[in-house]
Amino acid sequence: MAHIISVINNKGGTGKTTTTLNLGMALSGLGYKVLLIDFDSQSNLTSSLGINKVENHIGKLLLNDLKINDVLVPLEHLSVIPSTNYLLDYEYRINSEPGREYLLKEALEPIHPDFDYIIVDCAPSLGTFAINSLVAADYFIVPMQAENFAFIGLDKIIQITDKVKKRMNSRIEMAGILFVKYSARTKFSKAVFKSLSGNVRFKRKVFETKIRTDISLMESTAFGENVFSYAPKSHGAEDYLNLANEFIKKYGKK
Numbered sequence: 001m002a003h004i005i006s007v008i009n010n011k012g013g014t015g016k017t018t019t020t021l022n023l024g025m026a027l028s029g030l031g032y033k034v035l036l037i038d039f040d041s042q043s044n045l046t047s048s049l050g051i052n053k054v055e056n057h058i059g060k061l062l063l064n065d066l067k068i069n070d071v072l073v074p075l076e077h078l079s080v081i082p083s084t085n086y087l088l089d090y091e092y093r094i095n096s097e098p099g100r101e102y103l104l105k106e107a108l109e110p111i112h113p114d115f116d117y118i119i120v121d122c123a124p125s126l127g128t129f130a131i132n133s134l135v136a137a138d139y140f141i142v143p144m145q146a147e148n149f150a151f152i153g154l155d156k157i158i159q160i161t162d163k164v165k166k167r168m169n170s171r172i173e174m175a176g177i178l179f180v181k182y183s184a185r186t187k188f189s190k191a192v193f194k195s196l197s198g199n200v201r202f203k204r205k206v207f208e209t210k211i212r213t214d215i216s217l218m219e220s221t222a223f224g225e226n227v228f229s230y231a232p233k234s235h236g237a238e239d240y241l242n243l244a245n246e247f248i249k250k251y252g253k254k
Helices: 016-029 044-048 058-062 087-094 099-113 128-134 148-165 187-197 215-222 235-252
Strands: 001-005 034-039 080-081 117-122 138-146 173-179
Touching: 001 016, 001 128, 016 034, 016 044, 016 117, 016 148, 016 187, 016 215, 034 058, 034 087, 034 099, 034 128, 034 215, 044 215, 058 087, 058 099, 087 128, 117 128, 128 148, 138 148, 148 173, 173 187, 173 235, 215 235
Parallel strands: 001 117, 001 138, 034 080, 034 117, 138 173
Antiparallel strands: none
16 A cells, blocks of 8 residues: 655745655655655646646546546656646635545545555645645655744644644654755754754654755756756755655655
8 A cells, every 4th residue: 555645835935846756756766666746736746757738637636527547647767647737726626525625535545556655746835735635645744944934834734734633634644844955054054953853842753864955956857857867966866865765764665
């Protein structure tokens, strides 16, 4: 059965897509079967995988216009369910569906045996699609930068995930908070990491792996590549491989 991971933050620019893509590629490189799901109308994950023209997408799957094998796109190293720029229109329609929070969970059930990991790239919001990802997930990862006001957004995410765990998905667990665009040279970054790591509420829930600031991560997605193919010896490639190994050690399939 697949482990489902929701990569979530209600703030934009926190590295959700970069993390989904490169964690997925790292797990694939370690021999696991991986499916990525683009749950963002900006479709950055879809385009970063070189998919530019999309007719069958996650919106049509959730409305049952198509079956999962109709929207699943096999690629060289992993598979993806793409998004579309019109996804918000589908979210509006889905909001009137009974049991709308469970649509992704139901849609994924037939392919659980086919994958080891399913990773969901969420939009920067906590709307219907984000709730769907949390209801379907076993774990969630919160990428965040060491900056002012990061804690405010984190509190909101924890409030929502606590409610989802209580009401809809008792098995969901925070895999960890992931620091991205991290610079060990700045006192502020170190202070934020130390503060969060020492917080009783988040004890053992901050990944030891930090994704360092690396231009290769930005360039690779811009050119429709992952960091492992674009710059295999970069800090970004090293860090995401370390993240994959840390996740497997804590939660994953050995």
